[in-house]
Amino acid sequence: MKGLLEIYNTLLNAYGQRHWWPAKTPFEMMLGAILTQNTTWMNVEKAIRNFGELLSPEFISSISNDELAQLIRPSGYYNQKAIKLKAFTQWFERYSYDVEKAIQMNGQFLRTELLAVKGVGCETADSILLYALNKPFFVVDTYTKRILYRLGYDLPNTYDGLRLKIEESIPSDIYLYGEFHALFVEHGKRHCKKTPSCQACPVDAVCKKRIFV
C-alpha cells in the first residue's frame, strides 16, 4: 500500500500524538479492549469506573457473572461481555496474572491463544498484543477499513489479509502501530464517519471518496 506512511504523517500532523492506549494498568487495558467492542469509549470508562479500586483479575474471577454484568452495564452487551471478561481472565491465569510473563512468549503463539478465548476476535486480540503485550500486530478496525477504502486503496477481504498488507507497507514498530491505529480512530471519529464530514479533512487532497459541499 504505497503512501501509507505519508498518510500517517499527515494525520499525525493534523491530530498530534495520541499516546494510546489510555489505561492505568495493562490489565485495565486488556479489559477495556473487550469492553469497547462495538461501544463508545465513554461508556467503557463508566464501566471501568464502577470497579473503583477493585479492578484486578482476582476480583473478576471471584465474583459471579451476574455481579460482573451489573458492574459493566454501561458498556452495553453486559451479559455477553461478563462471560468474555471471565474467559479472558481465565486465560490470564495461565501467566499467574503477570503481564511480564506473557510478554516473554512468542507473539504468534500468544495470538493463537487469545483467539481461542471466547469473546476475543482478531481486533481485540491484536489490540491486546500491541498495547499490553508489546507485540507488533497492526490493529484493523471499522475505521481502518473505511478510511483506507475511501482513500482509494484496494482492500483484501479478510481481516488478516488487510492486517498483513498494512504490516508489510510500514516498518514493524509497536510505537508506530499504536499511534497509527489511534490516528485512524481519531480521524474516523472526526471526519471519516459512516456519513463522512469532509470539510477541513486533513487527507481530502488524496481521498477518492471526498464529498464536496
Place this chain on the structure above:
DNA sequence: CTCCAGTCCC
C-alpha cells in the same frame, strides 16, 4: 433515533 475501539452462533 442513530451510532458506537466486534464477536459469536446458527
Place this chain on the structure above:
DNA sequence: GGGACGGGAG
C-alpha cells in the same frame, strides 16, 4: 452471511 447482544450520548 444474517441476527443477537444493549446502554448511553449527541
